[in-house]
Amino acid sequence: MSAQHKLEQGLSRQGPLCIGLDPDPAKLPALLHGEPASFLIEIVAATADLASAFKINMAFFEALGREGLQALERVRQAIPPSALLIWDARRGDIENTNRHHARSAFEVWNADAVTVHPYLGIEPLAPFFDYLDRLTFVLCATSEGSTLQDLRIAGSDEPVWSWVAREVARTSRGQCGLVVGATRPAQLRAVRKLAPALPLLVPGVGAQGGDIPAQPALVNVSRAVLYASSDSDFATAARRAAESLRDRCMSATSGVGQAAAPD
């Protein structure tokens, strides 16, 4: 099933919630002795019917070395095939290297979607975009760190994030998306206008203080669900947090299923 179809089905069935899997050994419930795989597998099982996507934050797994990548292989198996699997790796290089990054995302990890950096412009991202049945989410206006993104371009006075949104919208043939932080509601509204057909991935809700966006989008929550309780009831607490966030997303954004799906 294509990533586009999965996203569309997920948004209409489960709603816009995406659960971010960021295993931080220091925050795991004590009874798990810092073992991330079992923890995340329980989280996935407890929330699978509430989330249309799971987002793997590669940095957290890579920081655990070989053990982290083995844990990731186990967690990957536990994610239901109907959920959109987002490989949040934030890669980006010259075109020749991006070919290898795209292979890593879409073939080695068999992810449905990947996140990428636009600092080298949009053209070198072509090897990601060549996977027409997957989704490549380009960082646009992030939940933190806006100094470069907010620079205004001489002549048009357009901010850099807006330039990125327009360039990606112009390039997309249904395989591109944008990352816009929940902490930046004005940018979220503007991007929705600039790129109405593109799916948005919106992190920053919860621990980062962002509000549930009023615009249709895939809303990522990581810490607020994963670490809802540090006790043995962590899975139940995660489910409760996810349910409440899903309900708030659903009431904030009406008609999500239709509007947020790519064309």
Place this chain on the structure above:
Amino acid sequence: MSAQHKLEQGLSRQGPLCIGLDPDPAKLPALLHGEPASFLIEIVAATADLASAFKINMAFFEALGREGLQALERVRQAIPPSALLIWDARRGDIENTNRHHARSAFEVWNADAVTVHPYLGIEPLAPFFDYLDRLTFVLCATSEGSTLQDLRIAGSDEPVWSWVAREVARTSRGQCGLVVGATRPAQLRAVRKLAPALPLLVPGVGAQGGDIPAQPALVNVSRAVLYASSDSDFATAARRAAESLRDRCMSATSGVGQAAAPD
């Protein structure tokens, strides 16, 4: 030994050559049956006295899956401890995630240096900069993909790459560097003026058509050395290519050892 000290010693002893390790199974000499570790270990052995740094292009290893990471562990052992090990991973995220990226680069892989993206601005890169005895090379003006980097900022008319160079120079306490492509000699000269104390990592020489820079810098060559011959003489050919490039670097840049070392 600190990365700064290694760089200084390497530049004065071996000169400015950095050899990029980008294992592309399709290009390996046939006799190696696509086995990247033995290939790279022979390349490192044949060139170690000519290079002050080795740059690991993570994408190429990650694209080979678990086998690629096992190969990387072997290759890593083969790099002499006196050479600067650059983990060319081009990471970059919010601060909380960058903590894990920095741990991955500097603790899991024990690299001397890492490359990072500035699209989230300079502040969220703090977890990398906290490692004062390592080097964090921020992408500035890359060898390919300049559309975003060349945007001019309203008011000052300064290009984005120049803004990045200034911000990084302002932040550095000896632990920052900049990546500037050899295909962009004008930018290279300008960055050298904006950030005279910062070490520069200059890729794009060789396959990408860039010239040896006339400014002191760490000059990376990947394909032109690795794939100098696809036959059984690949190691000798790599050494010959590296030697010729090293000599051209040495004659192009006089006084490299002093000027390119961080203060």
